[in-house]
Amino acid sequence: MSPAASATPYSGCKRCRTISRAGSRRAGSRRPGPGRPCHMPRRLGSMSFMADKARRRGEIQRSIFEALLEESEGMPVGEVLARAEEILPANPSEDQDYEGKPGVRRYPKVQRFATIATVKAGWLTKDNGTWRLTAAGREAFERLPDPTAFEKEARLRYQEWRAQQPSAQFDSADDAEDAEAAQLEKSDEKRRAWLVRGANVDGVNVLRQWFDDGFCSVGWTELGDIPAGVKRADIAEAVQRGYPDASVGTRRVMVGNLHRFLNEISVDDLVVTVDGADVVVGEILGDAIYTGEPLVTRRRPVSWINADSPFVRSRLSSDAADGLRGQLTVSELTSHLDEFATLGGFEDAVDLPALDVALDAPTQALADSLLLPLDWLHDTVDLLNEKRQVVLYGPPGTGKTYLAMELCKSLVESAGGEYEVVQFHPSYSYEDFFEGLRPRLDKDSGGSIAFDLIPGPLRRMAQRAADDPRSPFVLIIDEINRANLAKVFGELYFLLEYRGTSVALQYSEEPFSLPRNLFIIGTMNTADRSIALVDAAMRRRFYFQRLFPTEQPIKGILGAWLDRKGLPNEPAVLLEALNNAIGDPDFAIGPSYLMTTRVGHEAGLERIWRTAILPLLEEHFFGEGRDINAEFGLAGLRRRTAAHPAEVPSESEEADIPPDAQLDPEA
Structure with missing residues (x-):
C-alpha cells in the first residue's frame, strides 16, 4: 500500500484499514471511493445498536421494579409482568411470537430474561412464583434512574456472582422459567x-x-x-x-x-x-x-x-x-x-450459565413398582447425570432393558424429553449407528444409482436434543457389547468424553458435537461377553452398574414379586438353588424368566424351565458331556432343596391363567 493510500481520510476506520492492508486488487476494490461512505459509521451504528439494546433491557428491568415498589410482600409473577407492561408497553418486535413457536409471545420472555441479572445482583427475589424487591433493589432503583446505568450495574454484579459459581445451574422452578426465557432469546438471536x-x-x-x-x-x-x-x-x-x-x-x-x-x-x-x-x-x-x-x-x-x-x-x-x-x-x-x-468484553453481553439438564431424582413410587431399593436407583441416576453414559450389565433375565425403558418413561418422558431404543448386533456398523451413504434409484438421471447421506439413530437423537436443549433425551443401546464398538463409535468415542467439543465426521465434513442433554444407557449381557473383554476406551467413557441375580439389588426380587402376586415362593427357592449349582455369576439365570403368574402352577413352571432355562444351560455347557436335565432340572433341584411343587391345577384352570407383563428375559 502506498503512503498516499495510508494517509487517506478513512485510514482511522479499523475496518477500512484492515481491508486496505490486504494488498490485492480485489481488496482494493472494496475501499470507499468518492461519494461512498466510510465503514466507520456502520461500526458506530453497531455500537449504538448494542447500547440501545442495553438501554432497553434497563428500561424493562426498571418497569418491573416500578411495578413492585409498593408491594412490600411481593406479587405473583403474572401480575408483575402484566403491570410492568402497562408501565412499559412492548415494542413491535417484542409484541410478536417467537419464530417457529406460534403462541409463545416474546415480551413476557424478554421481561423474565431481563430479570436474571437483577436476581443474581441481590435486588430481586423469586420464591415459588412470587417476586419481591429487596432493600438493595429499592436503593438501586432510586440511585440509578438512568436505565443504561441501572442495567450496567446489575450486569456487573451478575458477572461477579457468575465468576464465583462457574458451574451454576438453574435448579428452582423460577430459575427453570428464566432458563427457558434465556434459551428462547438465545435461539432468536441471529449472531453466531x-x-x-x-x-x-x-x-x-x-x-x-x-x-x-x-x-x-x-x-x-x-x-x-x-x-x-x-x-x-x-x-x-x-x-x-x-x-x-x-x-x-x-x-x-x-x-x-x-x-x-x-x-x-x-x-x-x-x-x-x-x-x-x-x-x-x-x-x-x-x-x-x-x-x-x-x-x-x-x-x-x-x-x-x-x-x-x-x-x-x-x-x-x-x-x-x-x-x-x-x-x-x-x-x-x-x-x-x-x-x-x-x-x-463486549458491551451488550449478558452472561448466562448454560442450562445443564439433569434427570430428576427417582421417586419411591418408581422404586416400589420396580421392586428395587430407592438408594440404588438414586445412585444409578446420579451416575447417569454425572457421566451422561451408563451401562447396565449382568447375565440374561436381570431386567436391564426393561429397567432402562422404565427409567426413561418415568424420568424422561415426564420432563418433556424422548427416548429411543436401538439394538447392536455383530454386523452393526458406524454407518448404521451414526451416518452412512445409502443407494437409491435416481429417476431424474435415467435410473442410475445415487447415494444419500442418511443419519442413524445417534445423529437423529443428537439433533432432537440440540433442538430442545431444555429437555432430556436418552438413547438406549441394547446388547451394546455384541457389536465391534471401536468400529461402530469411531471418532464418537472422543465426543463421549468431551461433550460440546466438535470433531470432523467420516462422511460429512460438518463439525459435530454431542449435546449435554443427550444421555446414553447401554445394556450388556455378560453371558455373551465378559466386561473384562470390553474395549478399554469404552470402559473409560461409561459408568457400569452391576445387575446380577446373586447380588443386590436383583437378589430377592423374585421372592418379593411372588409375594406381591400372592404366589408360592418355590420358584425363588429353585432359582437360587440353580444359580448356586451353576457357580458362575456371569452365567447365572435372572429372575425375569419366572416373573409370570404361570410359575404358580406346576405345568407352567415346568414349561418355562424346559423351554427357556435348560436350553441356555445346554448352550453354556456344550461339549462338556454333562447331563443338563439331571443336574439342573426341577426334579434334581427339588431333591437338593427339599422343596415341594405347587398345587397342580387342572387343564381348564391353567388355560384361564393370563400371561403377565414381565421383564424381558433377554434384557
Whole structure:
C-alpha cells in the first residue's frame, strides 16, 4: 500500500484499514471511493445498536421494579409482568411470537430474561412464583434512574456472582422459567460464534499478524481464489484439483473448513481464537478476501476486542473450554456465545450459565413398582447425570432393558424429553449407528444409482436434543457389547468424553458435537461377553452398574414379586438353588424368566424351565458331556432343596391363567 493510500481520510476506520492492508486488487476494490461512505459509521451504528439494546433491557428491568415498589410482600409473577407492561408497553418486535413457536409471545420472555441479572445482583427475589424487591433493589432503583446505568450495574454484579459459581445451574422452578426465557432469546438471536485457529498454520503462529492488522484467515494457497458464496460442490472440485494426493477424509475436512469460513460466518458474528492458554475474541466486520499470501491466503476483517488483554481459558465453563479443543480449523461455538462475549468484553453481553439438564431424582413410587431399593436407583441416576453414559450389565433375565425403558418413561418422558431404543448386533456398523451413504434409484438421471447421506439413530437423537436443549433425551443401546464398538463409535468415542467439543465426521465434513442433554444407557449381557473383554476406551467413557441375580439389588426380587402376586415362593427357592449349582455369576439365570403368574402352577413352571432355562444351560455347557436335565432340572433341584411343587391345577384352570407383563428375559 502506498503512503498516499495510508494517509487517506478513512485510514482511522479499523475496518477500512484492515481491508486496505490486504494488498490485492480485489481488496482494493472494496475501499470507499468518492461519494461512498466510510465503514466507520456502520461500526458506530453497531455500537449504538448494542447500547440501545442495553438501554432497553434497563428500561424493562426498571418497569418491573416500578411495578413492585409498593408491594412490600411481593406479587405473583403474572401480575408483575402484566403491570410492568402497562408501565412499559412492548415494542413491535417484542409484541410478536417467537419464530417457529406460534403462541409463545416474546415480551413476557424478554421481561423474565431481563430479570436474571437483577436476581443474581441481590435486588430481586423469586420464591415459588412470587417476586419481591429487596432493600438493595429499592436503593438501586432510586440511585440509578438512568436505565443504561441501572442495567450496567446489575450486569456487573451478575458477572461477579457468575465468576464465583462457574458451574451454576438453574435448579428452582423460577430459575427453570428464566432458563427457558434465556434459551428462547438465545435461539432468536441471529449472531453466531466461531473458533478460527491461527496459532499453528504449517508450523507458524500468525496470530500477531491477525491482531496487528485486524483480520482472521485460513490458508490453502494452492487452491487459488475461491469467491464467497460459491457452492460446496465447487469448493470440493477445487480441493480435488489442488490436493489430488490427499486422502478422501482430509479433503472432506478441508472442504468443510473452507465452506464455513467463506459462506457460513457472517458480519457481526463473534470470532474466537486461542494462543496457548490465552483466548482472544473479536467481531467479524466483512466478507472473505483472497490475498494469495502464503499462510494467510483468505482473510476476513475483524475487530479484535481483547487482543491486548486476553483472558485465560481456565475462566471458561468446562463445556465452553471443551469447545476450544476441537480438531477443526473453523468450528462453531454459538452455544457458548454469551460466555465468550462477556469474558471478551463486549458491551451488550449478558452472561448466562448454560442450562445443564439433569434427570430428576427417582421417586419411591418408581422404586416400589420396580421392586428395587430407592438408594440404588438414586445412585444409578446420579451416575447417569454425572457421566451422561451408563451401562447396565449382568447375565440374561436381570431386567436391564426393561429397567432402562422404565427409567426413561418415568424420568424422561415426564420432563418433556424422548427416548429411543436401538439394538447392536455383530454386523452393526458406524454407518448404521451414526451416518452412512445409502443407494437409491435416481429417476431424474435415467435410473442410475445415487447415494444419500442418511443419519442413524445417534445423529437423529443428537439433533432432537440440540433442538430442545431444555429437555432430556436418552438413547438406549441394547446388547451394546455384541457389536465391534471401536468400529461402530469411531471418532464418537472422543465426543463421549468431551461433550460440546466438535470433531470432523467420516462422511460429512460438518463439525459435530454431542449435546449435554443427550444421555446414553447401554445394556450388556455378560453371558455373551465378559466386561473384562470390553474395549478399554469404552470402559473409560461409561459408568457400569452391576445387575446380577446373586447380588443386590436383583437378589430377592423374585421372592418379593411372588409375594406381591400372592404366589408360592418355590420358584425363588429353585432359582437360587440353580444359580448356586451353576457357580458362575456371569452365567447365572435372572429372575425375569419366572416373573409370570404361570410359575404358580406346576405345568407352567415346568414349561418355562424346559423351554427357556435348560436350553441356555445346554448352550453354556456344550461339549462338556454333562447331563443338563439331571443336574439342573426341577426334579434334581427339588431333591437338593427339599422343596415341594405347587398345587397342580387342572387343564381348564391353567388355560384361564393370563400371561403377565414381565421383564424381558433377554434384557
